[in-house]
Amino acid sequence: MTQALILEMTDIRKSFGAIPVLKQVGFTLRKGEVHALMGGNGAGKSTLMKILTGVYRRDGGQVVIDGQPVDLPDATAAERAGVAMIFQEFSLVPTLTVAQNIFLKREPRFAGTPFINGAEMVRRSRAILDELGVDIDPNALVSSLSVGYMQIVEIAKALSKKAQILVMDEPTSSLSEAETSALFELVGRLRASGISIVYISHRMAEILTLCDRVTVMRDGETVMTENCADLSVARIVEAMLGAGNTATFTWKDRAVPETARPVVQVRNLRLAKRIDDVSFDIREGEIVGLAGLMGSGRTEIAETLFGRRKAVSGEVIFDGAPVTSQADAIARGMALVPEDRRKFGLVLDHSVGANIILPNLDRFTRRLFVQDTAAAQVVQNTINDLSIKTDGPDKLSRLLSGGNQQKIVIGKWLVRAPRLLILDEPTIGVDIGAKSEIVDTVRAMADKGTAVLVISSELEELMAISDRILVLHGGRIAQSVNRRDVATEEELHHAIQGHSHSAPQHGAA
Amino acid sequence: MQSKATATLRPNTALPKVQLQNYVVYIFFAVVLGFFAITIGDKGFLSVMNLFNIARTTAMITVIAVAMTFVISAGELDLSVGSIAALSALTCGLVMQAGFAWPVAVVAGLAAGLIVGSLNGFFVTVIGIPSFLVTLGMMQFVRGLDMRVTYTNPIAISNKTYNMIFGSGSLFGIPSLLIWSVAVALLGFVVLKYTGFGREILATGANRMAAEYSGVKTRRIKFAAFLLSGAAAALSGLLYTGMMQTARFNFGEGAELMAIAAVILGGTSLFGGKGTILGTFAGSLLIGTINNGLIIMGLDVSEQMMVAGGIIILAVAFGKKPAN
Numbered sequence: 001m002t003q004a005l006i007l008e009m010t011d012i013r014k015s016f017g018a019i020p021v022l023k024q025v026g027f028t029l030r031k032g033e034v035h036a037l038m039g040g041n042g043a044g045k046s047t048l049m050k051i052l053t054g055v056y057r058r059d060g061g062q063v064v065i066d067g068q069p070v071d072l073p074d075a076t077a078a079e080r081a082g083v084a085m086i087f088q089e090f091s092l093v094p095t096l097t098v099a100q101n102i103f104l105k106r107e108p109r110f111a112g113t114p115f116i117n118g119a120e121m122v123r124r125s126r127a128i129l130d131e132l133g134v135d136i137d138p139n140a141l142v143s144s145l146s147v148g149y150m151q152i153v154e155i156a157k158a159l160s161k162k163a164q165i166l167v168m169d170e171p172t173s174s175l176s177e178a179e180t181s182a183l184f185e186l187v188g189r190l191r192a193s194g195i196s197i198v199y200i201s202h203r204m205a206e207i208l209t210l211c212d213r214v215t216v217m218r219d220g221e222t223v224m225t226e227n228c229a230d231l232s233v234a235r236i237v238e239a240m241l242g243a244g245n246t247a248t249f250t251w252k253d254r255a256v257p258e259t260a261r262p263v264v265q266v267r268n269l270r271l272a273k274r275i276d277d278v279s280f281d282i283r284e285g286e287i288v289g290l291a292g293l294m295g296s297g298r299t300e301i302a303e304t305l306f307g308r309r310k311a312v313s314g315e316v317i318f319d320g321a322p323v324t325s326q327a328d329a330i331a332r333g334m335a336l337v338p339e340d341r342r343k344f345g346l347v348l349d350h351s352v353g354a355n356i357i358l359p360n361l362d363r364f365t366r367r368l369f370v371q372d373t374a375a376a377q378v379v380q381n382t383i384n385d386l387s388i389k390t391d392g393p394d395k396l397s398r399l400l401s402g403g404n405q406q407k408i409v410i411g412k413w414l415v416r417a418p419r420l421l422i423l424d425e426p427t428i429g430v431d432i433g434a435k436s437e438i439v440d441t442v443r444a445m446a447d448k449g450t451a452v453l454v455i456s457s458e459l460e461e462l463m464a465i466s467d468r469i470l471v472l473h474g475g476r477i478a479q480s481v482n483r484r485d486v487a488t489e490e491e492l493h494h495a496i497q498g499h500s501h502s503a504p505q506h507g508a509a
Numbered sequence: 510m511q512s513k514a515t516a517t518l519r520p521n522t523a524l525p526k527v528q529l530q531n532y533v534v535y536i537f538f539a540v541v542l543g544f545f546a547i548t549i550g551d552k553g554f555l556s557v558m559n560l561f562n563i564a565r566t567t568a569m570i571t572v573i574a575v576a577m578t579f580v581i582s583a584g585e586l587d588l589s590v591g592s593i594a595a596l597s598a599l600t601c602g603l604v605m606q607a608g609f610a611w612p613v614a615v616v617a618g619l620a621a622g623l624i625v626g627s628l629n630g631f632f633v634t635v636i637g638i639p640s641f642l643v644t645l646g647m648m649q650f651v652r653g654l655d656m657r658v659t660y661t662n663p664i665a666i667s668n669k670t671y672n673m674i675f676g677s678g679s680l681f682g683i684p685s686l687l688i689w690s691v692a693v694a695l696l697g698f699v700v701l702k703y704t705g706f707g708r709e710i711l712a713t714g715a716n717r718m719a720a721e722y723s724g725v726k727t728r729r730i731k732f733a734a735f736l737l738s739g740a741a742a743a744l745s746g747l748l749y750t751g752m753m754q755t756a757r758f759n760f761g762e763g764a765e766l767m768a769i770a771a772v773i774l775g776g777t778s779l780f781g782g783k784g785t786i787l788g789t790f791a792g793s794l795l796i797g798t799i800n801n802g803l804i805i806m807g808l809d810v811s812e813q814m815m816v817a818g819g820i821i822i823l824a825v826a827f828g829k830k831p832a833n
């Protein structure tokens with residue numbers, strides 16, 4: 001299969017200050033190919049893509065697009081060369097309509113006048129969306145769309161600019177299963193029409209089903225480019241981590257005695273939205289996984305346990321007494337690692353140390369004053385215990401990689417040795433190395449008696465960490481299975497999807 | 510060689526980068542001081558009398574600005590402080606006029622500030638109105654109240670003890686206004702930097718939701734910041750009264766903007782989460798020094814305002830993080 005190359009990047013070099021981030025990186029993309037770009041956080045993949053999209057200027061090397069050497073000094077040049085980035089954090093204006101977003105700053109005019117031809121804009125938007133085979137109303141406000149549809153609008157916007165190369169950064173990280181499969185179909189159609197896609201993701205299974213080739217980067221170098229057909233997950237992981245460094249992301253059969261005391265007992269919980277009747281227990285030392293679709297109410301359950309939401313009916317008994325407020329939950333040893341760490345988990349503009357101290361201020365305050373020396377010791381211990389990679393406790397947490405940021409959020413609660421630890425999507429945007437470290441940490445906590453609730457959309461992760469898995473479906477716990485009784489991810493997957501095949505939700509009215 | 514071995518092991522251990530924006534207020538202060546010393550040093554700018562004079566005239570702004578640092582660090586704004594200062598001054602004056610002892614009058618003045626501060630806090634944290642709007646309205650309302658209580662008539666303060674403590678007196682040759690402003694700044698410095706409350710203020714301002722999820726009661730924290738601001742504004746009103754030996758409805762007009770300028774010049778982030786009391790103190794002195802120097806240079810009020818405004822913009826521009 002010798003297809004024409006649409007993109008050829010050779011000997012790309014880039015340094016920030018004295019630190020080389022890319023050392024002579026090569027990357028090629030064939031016409032009509034879906035090419036996965038993988039690597040741990042800090043491997044250099046986003047830097048490479050920022051060079052391609054004109055965000056950074058390369059220090060050396062060559063970029064050839066469609067046979068033409070290109071310079072790419074800025075984003076506009078990249079756009080002209082036919083490169084478009086589909087952002088992880090969406091770059092649409094929520095208060096404008098779909099059509100207004102697609103043609104933002106390129107609105108069609110009435111000939112010879114400065115006035116925008118709205119009807120024409122809608123017509124052309126509809127044509128592009130039809131071509132993509134999606135049913136989105138060009139007049140719908142972007143804020144009314146589901147995340148999956150927003151991403152499709154982004155793609156439509158790129159195609160309207162005649163993009164030949166799409167760079168997709170973790171496109172499925174906030175999509176439901178149904179939205180994900182819709183996106184995969186769309187990617188397939190794009191490929192068939194000759195669009196080339198660079199696909200960045202941490203999700204192995206997704207890469208192997210969707211992509212044609214995989215390139216793995218490590219420490220600013222390309223270490224592997226192979227056809228997907230010849231690859232296994234194990235080989236990719238090995239390439240990402242380096243030989244002999246393969247972390248264990250495998251399940252461990254932990255025996256939690258039936259007689260262990262329940263730490264939390266949820267009884268007939270009913271919430272204002274989505275949750276009708278949910279009951280479960282978590283015992284001392286037990287790790288319980290909560291599986292379910294995005295938007296099925298998992299996060300709402302977590303926040304109710306933590307005392308941030310009031311239940312319509314039912315109760316949450318924590319160590320024998322109902323949870324009355326978040327302050328009560330925290331005081332009695334509950335901890336929540338929220339889903340969106342950048343919004344809810346971390347004060348990004350504050351240091352690693354300040355973030356670790358924040359929920360523990362009560363413990364480090366004597367007569368109004370914070371005992372900084374005692375706190376510094378605990379901060380250092382936390383950094384060491386969780387092997388948080390930082391120059392020191394004073395570094396801004398914004399500057400750390402996703403995995404290390406998540407370790408801070410977990411670490412700040414570990415200081416309190418919680419009775420119940422709730423983790424909501426703990427490994428989104430976390431590389432495989434940090435992922436397995438997080439799993440190890442959680443397991444070590446459970447071994448010491450902490451009850452753990454893990455919410456995750458990644459079945460691989462739930463299968464790796466849980467002793468027991470609860471499947472949330474239609475507002476109830478549809479199944480509660482012991483991990484040792486589940487043989488494959490497929491089985492779990494079917495349980496989550498339920499018997500009735502749920503159709504993709506149409507966000508556009 | 511030992512040092513060489515270390516150097517090869519860690520090739521990128523450069524000196525920590527100096528963050529210019531953290532020091533710009535001190536640099537500007539030094540430059541302005543130097544400029545005036547050279548140009549008008551012989552006209553009395555450098556005399557102890559004049560330097561004390563600068564400290565005296567900036568005391569009220571400093572006191573307000575220290576509390577404003579807490580409010581801004583918590584991600585809010587308080588525009589009502591100037592009006593509160595006059596309200597506190599008039600309350601204090603009326604109570605003394607009614608024959609009560611001066612400590613009673615002082616407590617009454619501070620109480621007036623705390624009441625307005627708690628109203629601000631209530632509307633921002635309980636009702637959920639942006640503080641800019643709440644305190645803008647409160648600024649108008651309270652200034653109107655100031656004018657109404659005495660129909661804009663001034664109240665003369667004849668109590669010598671009060672006037673000595675709150676304005677015209679001195680201790681060991683140091684003007685009491687200077688002592689007040691240093692004391693308030695020191696207190697603010699310690700509270701913001703070394704107490705749990707200070708950390709919670711900064712966390713609330715930097716990322717309110719993350720602070721909430723970490724167990725910080727952010728409403729309470731913001732409410733406390735407005736109380737603090739009301740109290741500090743009231744104290745500054747007492748200082749105006751002591752210095753002028755009069756209480757007047759127009760005390761503190763424009764003080765809110767001067768205080769905000771001092772806070773931002775000092776390096777506190779207008780968006781919350783990062784605050785420095787030392788910077789605020791320097792920022793306030795910088796503004797006072799500029800005003801004082803320009804007067805001695807013989808500029809009239811209109812020219813003073815233009816130059817001072819220009820310098821503020823310039824200093825903030827220098828202190829800005831370079832855009833990406």
